[in-house]
Amino acid sequence: MRIAVVGTGYVGLVVGACFAETGNEVICVDRDANKVRKLNRGGIPIYEPGLEELVRRNRHERRLMFTTNLPDSVRRSQVVFIAVGTPTGEDGSADLKYVLGVAREIGRAMSGYTVVVDKSTVPAGTSELVSAVIRRETKHPFSVVSNPEFLKQGAAVEDFLKPDRVVIGANDERAANIMRDLYRPFTRTGAPIMVMDCASAELCKYAANAMLATRISFMNEIANVCELFGADADKVRQAIGADRRIGTAFLFPGIGYGGSCFPKDVQAIIKFSADRKYRFRVLEGVQAVNAAQKVRLLGKLDKALGKNLRGKTIAVWGLAFKPRTDDMREAPSVPLIQGLLERGAKVRAYDPEARNVAKGIFKKKISYARSAYDAVRDADALLVVTEWNEFREPDFKRVKRLMKTPVIFDGRNLYDPKQVRALGFKYSSMGRP
Ligand code: NAD
Numbered sequence: 190m191r192i193a194v195v196g197t198g199y200v201g202l203v204v205g206a207c208f209a210e211t212g213n214e215v216i217c218v219d220r221d222a223n224k225v226r227k228l229n230r231g232g233i234p235i236y237e238p239g240l241e242e243l244v245r246r247n248r249h250e251r252r253l254m255f256t257t258n259l260p261d262s263v264r265r266s267q268v269v270f271i272a273v274g275t276p277t278g279e280d281g282s283a284d285l286k287y288v289l290g291v292a293r294e295i296g297r298a299m300s301g302y303t304v305v306v307d308k309s310t311v312p313a314g315t316s317e318l319v320s321a322v323i324r325r326e327t328k329h330p331f332s333v334v335s336n337p338e339f340l341k342q343g344a345a346v347e348d349f350l351k352p353d354r355v356v357i358g359a360n361d362e363r364a365a366n367i368m369r370d371l372y373r374p375f376t377r378t379g380a381p382i383m384v385m386d387c388a389s390a391e392l393c394k395y396a397a398n399a400m401l402a403t404r405i406s407f408m409n410e411i412a413n414v415c416e417l418f419g420a421d422a423d424k425v426r427q428a429i430g431a432d433r434r435i436g437t438a439f440l441f442p443g444i445g446y447g448g449s450c451f452p453k454d455v456q457a458i459i460k461f462s463a464d465r466k467y468r469f470r471v472l473e474g475v476q477a478v479n480a481a482q483k484v485r486l487l488g489k490l491d492k493a494l495g496k497n498l499r500g501k502t503i504a505v506w507g508l509a510f511k512p513r514t515d516d517m518r519e520a521p522s523v524p525l526i527q528g529l530l531e532r533g534a535k536v537r538a539y540d541p542e543a544r545n546v547a548k549g550i551f552k553k554k555i556s557y558a559r560s561a562y563d564a565v566r567d568a569d570a571l572l573v574v575t576e577w578n579e580f581r582e583p584d585f586k587r588v589k590r591l592m593k594t595p596v597i598f599d600g601r602n603l604y605d606p607k608q609v610r611a612l613g614f615k616y617s618s619m620g621r622p
Contacts, residue, residue: 193266201272209247211374228255236515239346260298272308281460296326316387332364335387337394343513358390398454404439406478412442412620422620444600445482447510447519487528499533504568507575508540515542539564570596
């Protein structure tokens with residue numbers, strides 16, 4: 190099939206490359222000319238495991254192309270995906286200006302029956318808005334489909350190639366069948382393709398993200414309560430996770446969720462529910478808990494080192510909002526580092542992939558180490574912020590030798606408290622005695 194994907198970000202690039210991998214001819218469109226130039230030269234604008242090879246192979250086979258020319262791409266395609274951002278607007282709602290702007294351009298360009306697929310995360314009812322916008326621009330027949338994306342950054346290619354399920358919101362069989370054909374190669378292991386009405390499909394994505402965010406905030410509160418009683422949140426986590434009704438995923442206490450999706454999607458549900466006079470109390474709580482949790486480590490630091498960190502150097506391991514990505518959108522590292530700077534500390538940070546992204550945020554206000562060990566040199570304390578694999582089993586003796594004082598604040602519970610304390614570290618983590 191000939192496909193266009195508009196928006197070549199974390200989602201669009203993966204979607205485009207994976208559809209090319211199954212033999213489709215895909216053209217990825219982005220208005221960011223630098224991004225397109227880089228992709229056309231064989232570069233890759235983001236870090237995502239497995240993506241570079243996938244893009245290289247499919248470019249080489251001429252099944253994957255990149256352009257800034259939306260009209261041409263739409264004219265030659267049977268299916269056009271909209272995968273542009275839906276950031277939080279000023280009032281907290283999902284801002285649809287990019288989605289509707291692209292819909293208008295698609296409407297103007299289309300030259301025959303086209304399936305327009307909304308891949309971006311959008312509130313219930315958006316497919317109708319997209320339809321109305323396109324209808325104003327064209328006389329050609331078209332179908333609007335909602336196809337929310339459940340991939341997670343850090344494992345995006347794997348998730349797209351082997352989805353747990355595919356959700357398709359379609360109001361007509363013709364479009365539903367085209368979508369089934371497109372996704373069949375990814376669901377051969379039996380993952381269901383769930384076809385439903387557009388509003389339900391649109392809500393699926395928000396409900397999934399809100400549920401995951403709720404589990405995180407819930408477990409963080411359990412960890413905070415554990416601290417009040419000298420209980421061990423890890424033990425509690427394992428015991429409740431063994432219950433099959435609960436399961437083990439997304440129950441790790443830490444320093445809160447970040448990224449481009451959970452914060453904005455939780456905020457968007459609260460807002461679109463409120464617009465219909467419904468107050469989503471659970472999610473209000475989830476959001477408040479997360480905001481507090483993101484800076485909880487600073488409270489621990491204040492208790493241990495005092496609020497004035499002038500003359501102190503604090504090492505930070507991990508900047509990305511989670512491992513295996515370079516994305517720092519809404520990352521807990523950002524308010525944490527800001528808090529450290531406000532307290533007068535010198536910050537030396539290390540992240541395996543997010544160094545350049547961090548430079549765009551903090552400029553010269555912090556220094557950027559070349560390795561985890563380089564970061565802790567002469568540091569008064571170490572903050573573990575992102576659970577990259579390479580931080581899981583460091584050479585603690587070397588870390589201790591390099592640090593000025595052996596103090597670790599572990600925001601991800603990576604280490605065994607007994608073991609690190611036995612090595613002479615002062616150690617504190619989340620919800621563990
Ligand atoms: P992104 O910011 O990485 O990418 C969006 C891209 O769209 C950018 O490259 C931007 O230049 C481009 N763009 C914006 N307006 C355009 C226009 N008019 N014409 C052409 N290109 C345009 O965003 P993302 O993380 O890929 O997210 C996209 C959507 O997918 C969002 O709605 C998001 O909520 C959803 N989503 C994201 C993830 C994730 O893990 N990042 C997962 C599932 C769903």
